[in-house]
Amino acid sequence: MKWWMLCKVAWVALQVNLMRSILTMLGIIIGVAAVIIMLALGAGAQHEVDQQIKNLGGNVFVVFARGRASSGARGASGSVQTLTEMDAEAIEQQIPQVSVAAPTIWANAQVIYGNMNWAPSVRGVDNRIFPAQNWQLAHGREFSAAELNSAGRVAIIGATVQRELFGASDPIGQTIRVDRTPVTVIGVLDAKGQNTQGNDQDDLIFMPLDTVRKRIAGMTLASPRAVRSLIVQVADERDMALVEQEMEALLRQRMRTTGTDAPFQIRNLSEMVETRARTMQIFNGLLAAVASVSLLVGGIGIMNIMLVSVTERTREIGLRMAVGAEPADILRQFLIEAMLLCSLGGLLGLSIAVLVTRSLEKFAGFTAIIQPEVVLLSIGFSAMIGIFFGYYPARKASKLQPIDALRHE
Amino acid sequence: MSQAVIESLGLTKTYRMGSQQVHALAGVDVHIQQGEFIAVMGPSGSGKSTFMNMLGCLDSPSSGEIRIQGENVTHLSAAELARIRNRYIGFVFQQFNLLPRTTALDNVLLPLLYRKDHDGNNDFASECLRRVGLAERMDHHPSQLSGGQQQRVAIARALVNQPAVVLADEPTGALDTETGLEIMQLFQQLNQEGKTIVLVTHEPEVAAFASRQLIFRDGRLQSDKQVQAESASEHLARYRAQKQQEGLA
DSSP, X not given: OOHHHHHHHXXXXXXHTHHHHHHHHHHHHHHHHXXXXXXXXXXXXXXXXXXXXXXXXXXXXXXXXXXXXXXXXXXXXXXXXXXXXXXXXHHHHHOTTEEEEEEEEEEEOOEEETTEEEOOEEEEEOTTHHHHTTOOEEEEOOOOHHHHHTTOSEEEEOHHHHHHHHTTSOOTTOEEEETTEEEEEEEEEOOOOBXXXXXXXXXXXXXXXXXXXXXXXXXXXXXXXXXXXXXXEESSGGGHHHHHHHXXXXXXXXXXXXXXXXXXXXXXXXXXXXXXXXXXXXXXXXXXXXXXXXXXXXHHHHHHHHHXXXXXTHHHHHHHHHTTOOHHHHHHHHHHHHHHHHXXXXXXXXXXXXXXXXXXXXXXXXXOOOOHHHHHHXXXXXXXXXXXXXXXXXXXXXXXXHHHHHHOO | OOOOSEEEEEEEEEEEETTXXXXXXXXXXXXXOTTOEEEEEOOTTSSHHHHHHHHTTSSOOSEEEEEETTEXXXXXXXXXXXXXXXXXXXXXXXXXXXXXXXXXXXXXHHHHHTOTTOXXXXXXXXXHHHHTTOGGGTTOOGGGSOHHHHHHHHHXXXXXXXXXXXXXXXXXXXXXXXXXXXXXXXXXXXXXXXXXXXXXXXXXXXHTTSSEEEEEETXXXXXXXXXXXXXXXXXXXXXXXXXXXXXXX
C-alpha cells in the first residue's frame, strides 16, 4: 500500500477515537513542550551571558585596590602601597598583549538638575574607559585633554541618568550639580541595559579622574594619583592567562610586595559570568532531562493505546489480510498510526512551547530562544518514540493469523 | 478433464487438543473446474469451514496440497499467501466485513490498494459496484446501507481483483429471506457470466441454487454430486407474489 494511503488510513483511525487520541497524545505534548521550554530558557540565558560578556568589553580584567594590609604595619608616608594611574601606564607599556588599561575611581553622589534629583554611581575616568568597556557615545563628545588635566567640571552621563533627570529634553550643555559641584554635561552614553545580575549598567556618570578626586566629597585616597581600580582589556582572549600572570608580577614588583596579602586583586569578570552561566546551564539541562522522562511516559501511553487499538481492530486486520495485505503492510499501517500520533503530539507540544516562552518573555522578562535544531530534534525524537513504542503492537498485529483474526469477536 | 482452477489433494488438518489429536480434515480430494457453482454443506464440526479456509489460503494444511491453477501453494510464506489471496481469491463473509467510515467505493478498492502495481485507477471498482446494482451508492458509508446493499458491496469487493474463484461463507446467513434470495440471484448471474463460485451454507434451500454439492461429515467428503440447480430468480418471483397475496388477504 502506498505510504500516503497508509497516512490517510491512520488519520481516519485517529479521528474515530478523537478524544482517546488527544488524551494519548497529551503525554507527548507535555513532554515535548517541557523539553523545548527548558532548552529555550537555557539558550536564552546563554545568549544574555554572551551579550553581557560583550558589554563588559570582551576580554577584561578588573584590578581592584584592596584595603591596606591588615597586619597593622604601615609604611612611612610616600611608600603607601596602592594602585595609581602610573600602574595603568606601566601595564599598557610593559605588557604588549594589553590593548588598554583604564584607571577608575568611583563614588556615590546626589545629582540634581532643576527640581529633579537622582543618585547614580559616579566614576572618575579618562577617555580610555570607552574602549576598555565598549562604551559608545549616543550624543556629545569625549573629555578634552584640558578637562582631564585641570579637573574640568564636565560630565558624560548614562542613559538612565539622562532619562531620570532630563526626560525627553536635550542634556548637552546643561549644568547639573553633583553633590555641591556644578558640572556641564558634554555627552550621553549609548544604553547597555541590565546585566545578568539585574543591575542597570546605564545608571552612572563619567567625570575626569581629578574632578572626582578633588571636588566630590568623601574621597580619601592614599596618594594624589591613586585610583580604585584598573580596567584592563586584553587584545586576544587566548592571552588571558599569560596577561594575568604578567600583571600580577608587574604590580607586585611595582608595589614591592611578595606575600600572599597583596594590596590588589585581579578579577576576570567574564569568567565569573561564565561560571554563573554554566551553573544555570547544568540546572536547565537537569530540568530538560526530567522533562524527557515525561516523554518516555508518553511513549508508554502510546504503546498502551496501540495495543488496545490492535485488539479492537482484529477483525479489520483479518479482513485486510484476507484481501491481500502482507504482514509488512499491517506492520507499516500501525507504525504509521503511532508515528502520526506522536508527531502530531510533538507539533502541538511545540506550539504550546512557543506560546509559553512568548508569554514568559513578555510578562516575566525571561529571554528564551527556541533554536531550530531543538525543534527538529524534539519532533524527530517524538516520531522516534512513535516507532519505538509503536513497533511492538504493530508487530503483534502483523503476526496475527488471518483466520484467527477474521473469527475474532 | 481440463486443468482445475483450484484443487485439494489428500488435504488433512490435525489439531492438537491437550493429549488428543482432532482430525478436522482427513484426506479430502476435490477438483474445481472453471465456471462451477459449488455448495459446501455439512453439520458444524464436519470440516467444511476448515476446507474453505484452506481453499482460500487463509490456513495451511497439516498434510496434502492445495493447487491453484496447477501451482502448489501449500508451503508458501505468509507474505506469498497474501499475494496469492490478493490475485486469485475473492472473499464474501456472513458479516460482510466492510470497513466502517469508508465509502462503498473505497471498500471495493481495498484489494487493489495492496497490489504493488496498482495505478490508482478506480474505473474497474466503479464498474464492479455498478455490476452489483449500487451505481448510485458509491459514496455511501456502510452505516448508510441496508444489509443486502452491504453484502453487494462485499461481493463487488470480491470481484474487483478478477479472482479465479469467489469463496462465500454463509453469505445469506445475516439476511432476511427476500434479500437472501436477491443475493443468490446475483451469485447465479455472476456464475452464468463465467465466475467460479464456492459457497458454504447449512441451508439446503440455499445449496439448491448451486449445480454441484459437496457434503462433509467428520472431516471427510461424504458426497460430491452434480445437481440440477434451481433458479433463484423464479424463487424470488414466487416469494414476492406470495408475500403480495398475504398482504392483500
